[in-house]
Each structure stands twice: as C-alpha cells, then as structure tokens.
Amino acid sequence: MTSDELADIFLSGDDYYALRKVQYYLKTHTKKELHQKMLTPAMYRIGQLWQENVISVADEHLATAICDFVISATDNRSxxxxxxxxxxxxxxxxxxxxxxxxxxxxxxxxxxxxxxxxxxxxxxxxxxxxxxxxxxxxxxxxxxxxxxxxxxxxxxxxxxxxxxxxxxxxxxxxxxxxxxxxxxxxxxxxxxxxxxxxxxxxxxxxxxxxxxxxxx
Ligand code: B12
Missing domain, CATH: 3.40.50.280 (Cobalamin-binding domain)
Structure with a gap:
C-alpha cells in the first residue's frame, strides 16, 4: 500500500477498510513508520487535492476523521x-x-x-x-x-x-x-x-x- 492509496481509502469513507489496511501494514512496520511514512503523506496529499479543488471541504473532513480514527484505534497504550x-x-x-x-x-x-x-x-x-x-x-x-x-x-x-x-x-x-x-x-x-x-x-x-x- 502506498500513501496515495491510503489517501484514496480515506476519501472513500470506508473507515473499517482503512483500519484493516493500516493494521496489516503494522504487521511489518512500526507505528512511527505508519505515522511518518503513510498517514502524514496521505494527509498532505488530501491537502493538495483540496487546494487544487479536486476534492471538496467535506471530502477533506471525512478523510481527516478517518485518519483520526485509525490513529486512535491503533494507539494501543498497554x-x-x-x-x-x-x-x-x-x-x-x-x-x-x-x-x-x-x-x-x-x-x-x-x-x-x-x-x-x-x-x-x-x-x-x-x-x-x-x-x-x-x-x-x-x-x-x-x-x-x-x-x-x-x-x-x-x-x-x-x-x-x-x-x-x-x-x-x-x-x-x-x-x-x-x-x-x-x-x-x-x-x-x-x-x-x-x-x-x-x-x-x-x-x-x-x-x-x-x-x-x-x-x-
Ligand atoms: C486536515 C486539515 C485541516 C483540518 C484540521 C483538522 C484536524 N483534526 O487536525 C481543518 C479542516 C480544521 C483545517 C482547517 C484549515 N486549514 Co488545513 N489542512 C488540513 C490538512 C489536509 C491535513 C493536516 C494534517 O493533519 N496533516 C497530517 C499531520 C500528521 O501532519 P503535521 O501536522 O505536519 O504533523 C507532522 C509533523 O509536522 C510533526 N509534528 C507536528 N506537530 C509537531 C509538534 C512537535 C513538538 C514535533 C516534534 C513534531 C510535530 O508530526 C507529524 C508527523 O509526521 C493540511 C494539509 C497538510 N499539508 O498538512 C491542510 C493545511 C495545513 N490547511 C491549510 C489551510 C489553508 C487551512 C485553513 C486556513 C482553511 C480555511 N480557509 O479555513 C484552516 C485553518 C484552521 C486553523 N485556524 O488552524 C493549508 C495551509 C497552507 C498554508 N498557507 O500554510 C494546508 C497545507 C492545505 C493546503 N495545501 O493548502 N485543515
């Protein structure tokens, strides 16, 4: 999975699929790699698409909410x-x-x-x-x-x-x-x-x- 693909998943609105993909990624990568190399560039891409009017403000909000959700859902504090x-x-x-x-x-x-x-x-x-x-x-x-x-x-x-x-x-x-x-x-x-x-x-x-x- 690339960060662009992850951005597309966020934009699709499928939070459950986004979480499954991220959990799969975490089988072979660290949380820091997930945050730095996947979620951050995915959100930067969302910003770029929004700036270019390719997506709407509502799309951006949806993607942000799903990104927020996967960060919390994978934040296993124990x-x-x-x-x-x-x-x-x-x-x-x-x-x-x-x-x-x-x-x-x-x-x-x-x-x-x-x-x-x-x-x-x-x-x-x-x-x-x-x-x-x-x-x-x-x-x-x-x-x-x-x-x-x-x-x-x-x-x-x-x-x-x-x-x-x-x-x-x-x-x-x-x-x-x-x-x-x-x-x-x-x-x-x-x-x-x-x-x-x-x-x-x-x-x-x-x-x-x-x-x-x-x-x-
Ligand atoms: C989602 C989003 C929003 C959401 C934020 C909701 C939320 N829950 O955070 C909402 C809709 C509220 C929003 C509002 C606005 N936004 Co906005 N937003 C974004 C977007 C798409 C993603 C931001 C994000 O989460 N990035 C991912 C995070 C993880 O990245 P990050 O913050 O850089 O953090 C990383 C590092 O910097 C580091 N880090 C961060 N903080 C710290 C602190 C410490 C101590 C350390 C060590 C490290 C560290 O850790 C992260 C790891 O990689 C960006 C695009 C982008 N390029 O970021 C635009 C963007 C930042 N927004 C932009 C704009 C213009 C706005 C608005 C002014 C729009 C408007 N007209 O209302 C408002 C301003 C609101 C305000 N007063 O702050 C512009 C800013 C352009 C500029 N000139 O600076 C951007 C770049 C979009 C764009 N391409 O034009 N936005």
Missing amino acids: QAEKEIAGKAMIMGFEGEDHYLGLKMVACVFREHGWTVHDLGPNLPIEHALEAAKQLKPDVIGLSAALVGRLPLVKLYMDAVQLLNPKPTVLIGGRAVTLVDLSDAKAEGAVVLESLETLEDWIQSRKESNNEARAPY
Missing part, C-alpha cells in the same frame, strides 16, 4: 513501556486547529515511557501557562501547521520563563519546515521537523540523564 521517563505537555498554538500531528507526537512519547498530557489544538497562552504550573512537565511540545502561528512563539517562550522548574520547549509541525526559527532556537527552544528527530531527541535526553546518574 504496549507502552512502563517506566516513567518524563512528563510531556503538548498542544497547538492559539488559533491552530490542526491536531493530528499532536496525536502522533503523543504516541512517540508514550512509546518511550513518557506520561503525556495532550491538551489539543488552539490553546490560548494563559491556559497553557496555568496547565503547566499545575502539571510541571519536563517538556512542552508546541505544534504549528500554519506559518501564521509562528509569531506567537516568542510569547509562549516568554511565558515558559515564568515556570519553575523550567521545561524544555519543543516546537514542531509543518510550519517549522517552511520558516527559519533561529530566534526561537536562540531562546532555548528545540525545533524538530519530524517524528524521527523527536525520537532522536528523546533518546539523547535519556542517554544524558543516564550519564548524569552514573556513579562514576
């Missing part, structure tokens, strides 16, 4: 490692409605033994700050599909400075592949372009924590 490697609070910037990427990010963290609080898309900064004060996450993950959301990065980074302990801020999403975020990096944010780079970051954090804990 398989996650049981260790508590850290706590991640993830969300979309205010005004950002796209959230499938966040669900995938949550899966990656969980598979690495993290506790995840997925606060969903479009979270205004004051509510994000309040939640972070209560949850005290090790990591705050922010997602932006729309480039227009990125000017908010500075506001969110400033808000994080008010937290104690101060979490690491990860920024990802389609928009970060289109815009230079050197300023955010200079303020300490980690900009990650894919689930692979997220996994690498989680792994290197684990290694540096282990080194810090080593007696000599």
